[in-house]
Amino acid sequence: MRDNPIHPTVDFERDGVQHGFLKVPYSGDDSGWGAVMVPITVIKNGDGPTALLTGANHGDEYEGPIALWGMTHSLSADVISGRVIMVPAMNYPAFTAGKRTSWIDGGNMNRVFPGDPDGTITQIIADFFSRTLLPMADVVVDIHSGGKTMEFLPFGAAHILDDKSQQARCVSAVEAFNAPYTLMLLEPDAVHLYDTAAENQGKVFVSTELGGGGSASATSVHIARRGISNVLKHAGILAGDVERGASVNLDTMNPECFITSEHRGLIEMRHDLGAKINAGDILAVIHDTDRTGTAPVECRSKVDGIFMGRHFPCLIRPGDFLAVIATIVD
Ligand code: CA
Numbered sequence: 001m002r003d004n005p006i007h008p009t010v011d012f013e014r015d016g017v018q019h020g021f022l023k024v025p026y027s028g029d030d031s032g033w034g035a036v037m038v039p040i041t042v043i044k045n046g047d048g049p050t051a052l053l054t055g056a057n058h059g060d061e062y063e064g065p066i067a068l069w070g071m072t073h074s075l076s077a078d079v080i081s082g083r084v085i086m087v088p089a090m091n092y093p094a095f096t097a098g099k100r101t102s103w104i105d106g107g108n109m110n111r112v113f114p115g116d117p118d119g120t121i122t123q124i125i126a127d128f129f130s131r132t133l134l135p136m137a138d139v140v141v142d143i144h145s146g147g148k149t150m151e152f153l154p155f156g157a158a159h160i161l162d163d164k165s166q167q168a169r170c171v172s173a174v175e176a177f178n179a180p181y182t183l184m185l186l187e188p189d190a191v192h193l194y195d196t197a198a199e200n201q202g203k204v205f206v207s208t209e210l211g212g213g214g215s216a217s218a219t220s221v222h223i224a225r226r227g228i229s230n231v232l233k234h235a236g237i238l239a240g241d242v243e244r245g246a247s248v249n250l251d252t253m254n255p256e257c258f259i260t261s262e263h264r265g266l267i268e269m270r271h272d273l274g275a276k277i278n279a280g281d282i283l284a285v286i287h288d289t290d291r292t293g294t295a296p297v298e299c300r301s302k303v304d305g306i307f308m309g310r311h312f313p314c315l316i317r318p319g320d321f322l323a324v325i326a327t328i329v330d
Contacts, residue, residue: 004117006128010042012136016077018042024124028104036121038092040085041072048082049235052137053228057109057144057194059094062216064143067224082237085133093121100147113197130197139173139204139235142194143224146212150321152309153273154210154223155181155250161199169204176234177206177227182247183326206231213312250326256302261322263297265289267314275307277325284323286316301325
């Protein structure tokens with residue numbers, strides 16, 4: 001496989017603070033001999049572990065970019081031991097367009113790993129993460145949120161892995177992140193996720209969903225900022241104690257936790273996120289907007305649990321994610 005064509009303008013081995021770019025060769029109608037300039041900050045102080053911190057893997061999810069852009073100018077080298085690599089907007093073309101996927105190639109960053117140096121812009125960025133950035137890292141934090149089409153209770157997540165000692169290290173880092181909710185995940189289709197690329201390299205990986213709707217709140221940004229700082233403390237990169245509050249443990253192992261819409265129309269939620277739900281409860285109704293005078297379709301939960309995630313826009317179609325009810329784990 002050929003070398004990745006991305007040229008980083010930072011030296012990953014140099015001590016101190018460096019702000020620069022991952023220069024991705026780009027030739028389009030708007031820029032013939034151009035480059036996509038993905039902002040990156042590297043902060044290094046001597047030997048020690050490396051944290052790789054990312055946001056906007058999906059371009060319309062904002063807690064990661066806000067927390068990390070702030071940290072790029074607030075974090076100094078003298079307060080860390082080791083190295084922090086921050087890419088606040090991993091899929092930068094998607095981020096600048098305010099979209100989940102890249103405006104250049106339609107690429108969904110979290111569906112193209114491990115990437116391809118001969119592929120499209122999104123695949124080239126993914127390959128650079130797989131073969132250059134991930135191998136440098138000990139701990140990897142990728143901050144997701146619901147984006148424009150979904151909204152979630154704020155949770156940190158670890159995956160169920162074959163390697164139970166690696167799984168335990170991941171769970172320990174997710175617990176240090178200390179979001180209000182903590183979730184164990186078994187991905188149905190994990191092959192092309194960034195998560196899987198990191199986990200396959202034996203890394204400690206922390207994922208999150210911290211809100212959604214295509215925006216961010218003061219509370220959700222605070223959870224992101226505190227969580228990242230906690231993981232850096234947990235890894236020994238920042239000094240100080242992890243700030244711990246209560247976190248509710250959840251899982252979504254039962255496939256019936258997930259509800260997909262079979263109808264088109266105007267959705268009326270009957271509960272808000274965080275509500276305790278019993279099997280049989282009506283979560284939402286969908287009004288038929290082709291005509292008036294029709295009884296709405298009732299959408300019921302098949303499981304007991306907590307209302308963890310929902311479709312965000314008020315218009316919904318068959319096949320859209322409607323809701324997820326998580327099981328509370330004692
Ligand atoms: Ca996402």
